[in-house]
Amino acid sequence: MPKRDVKKVVLAYSGGLDTSVILRWLQTTYGCEVVTFTADLGQGEELEPARKKAEMFGVKQIFVDDLREEFVRDFVFPMFRANTVYEGQYLLGTSIARPLIAQRQIQIAEEVGADAVAHGATGKGNDQVRFEIAYYALKPDVTVIAPWREWDLTSRTKLLEFAELNQIPIARDKRGDAPFSVDANLLHSSSEGKVLEDPADEAPELVYQRTIRPEDAPDKATVISMDFERGDAVAIDGVKMSPATLLAKLNELGKANGIGRLDLVENRFVGMKSRGVYETPGGTILLQAHRGIESITLDREAAHLKDQLMPRYAELIYNGFWFSPERRMLQAAIDVSQNSVSGRVRLKLYKGNVSVIGRESPNSLYSARVVTFEDDQGAYDQVDAQGFIKLQALRLRLGAAVGRKGGTL
Numbered sequence: 001m002p003k004r005d006v007k008k009v010v011l012a013y014s015g016g017l018d019t020s021v022i023l024r025w026l027q028t029t030y031g032c033e034v035v036t037f038t039a040d041l042g043q044g045e046e047l048e049p050a051r052k053k054a055e056m057f058g059v060k061q062i063f064v065d066d067l068r069e070e071f072v073r074d075f076v077f078p079m080f081r082a083n084t085v086y087e088g089q090y091l092l093g094t095s096i097a098r099p100l101i102a103q104r105q106i107q108i109a110e111e112v113g114a115d116a117v118a119h120g121a122t123g124k125g126n127d128q129v130r131f132e133i134a135y136y137a138l139k140p141d142v143t144v145i146a147p148w149r150e151w152d153l154t155s156r157t158k159l160l161e162f163a164e165l166n167q168i169p170i171a172r173d174k175r176g177d178a179p180f181s182v183d184a185n186l187l188h189s190s191s192e193g194k195v196l197e198d199p200a201d202e203a204p205e206l207v208y209q210r211t212i213r214p215e216d217a218p219d220k221a222t223v224i225s226m227d228f229e230r231g232d233a234v235a236i237d238g239v240k241m242s243p244a245t246l247l248a249k250l251n252e253l254g255k256a257n258g259i260g261r262l263d264l265v266e267n268r269f270v271g272m273k274s275r276g277v278y279e280t281p282g283g284t285i286l287l288q289a290h291r292g293i294e295s296i297t298l299d300r301e302a303a304h305l306k307d308q309l310m311p312r313y314a315e316l317i318y319n320g321f322w323f324s325p326e327r328r329m330l331q332a333a334i335d336v337s338q339n340s341v342s343g344r345v346r347l348k349l350y351k352g353n354v355s356v357i358g359r360e361s362p363n364s365l366y367s368a369r370v371v372t373f374e375d376d377q378g379a380y381d382q383v384d385a386q387g388f389i390k391l392q393a394l395r396l397r398l399g400a401a402v403g404r405k406g407g408t409l
Helices: 017-029 048-056 068-081 095-112 127-138 156-165 243-256 281-297 300-319 325-340 384-403
Strands: 008-012 033-040 062-066 116-118 143-145 181-184 189-192 222-229 232-236 261-267 273-279 343-350 353-360
Touching: 008 017, 008 095, 017 033, 017 156, 033 048, 033 095, 048 062, 068 095, 068 232, 068 243, 068 281, 068 325, 095 116, 095 127, 095 300, 127 143, 222 243, 222 281, 232 243, 232 281, 243 281, 281 343, 281 353, 300 325
Parallel strands: 008 033, 008 116, 033 062, 116 143
Antiparallel strands: 181 189, 189 273, 222 232, 222 343, 261 273, 343 353
């Protein structure tokens, strides 16, 4: 769509320098009306300044939506039912937020009759892919504006010059080079760039904002219990909570015990490696608790199949395919597996570590009578193991026999 044909665009707007520059750039370059959308995903920042700044730019339609409960209930919890980690470590805190932002952005575009949507993701990162794939999945004919791929503001200096020329307020710390960039929501915080660009250097302590140093955590362990219903956490220490409230409480517990720090070099979907420092205090506790309750409620083969599917599921979320048919298909299988995943887990939190110390469930598959080293009163006939072992070893014995000259069983 030619620039002159865009009459109204919905911008994913944080109120920060980059998206404020984008807002003005859209108004001047496209000559269109800009509608701003700011999502409260629990990033811990006051969002009213974003509204006021949008008003200063003459924006008439401003959306500031509290999406915390929807975020945890419909995106974070389904992801954690799969015990999802990317490349063995990353809990996907940024990735899982993008489809919700894109979904609400498209809804607003439909409500206000906008011609296009716009985002502030750069042309080097994963977020441009995540946003735009979600847009197209939800509205196939949508027009997407990605300023970082169009404009000539290719440096921080040019961005600041544009801001000053257009009377865009600049926070004092933005006038110099920021030490790193931060993205945050209720699940995690992500820090990248500048002082973190050399993966050989330890991240300075100032990078960490959601956790205390494990060395500074209390010398006494914190013991908690978590209740699960059909794979989702519903209570802490017997107190029922909404999804967002529960995750916020886990974040408090994780922060106080130095839990959830990760320094990772990952493979971006666009092809390059990047170094990020992530803090996911509540999510780290939730993952261990969920695996704990699954350990006594899931059938062995179902559990192992889930573990095989998980890397593919994690890759789909990381790469931006939340709304794809294959993710939905995997989700359906994962959700069926959670029908019996209910019960209580007890955990010990201590200096950066989470340990499961107890688990119980009305659906438990654990049988003390069968597994005991004492007299099991006929619950398990150990003689049966002889035939089982011989059958399992049959192909190995045949192979070994063929490997010998003239050898036979």
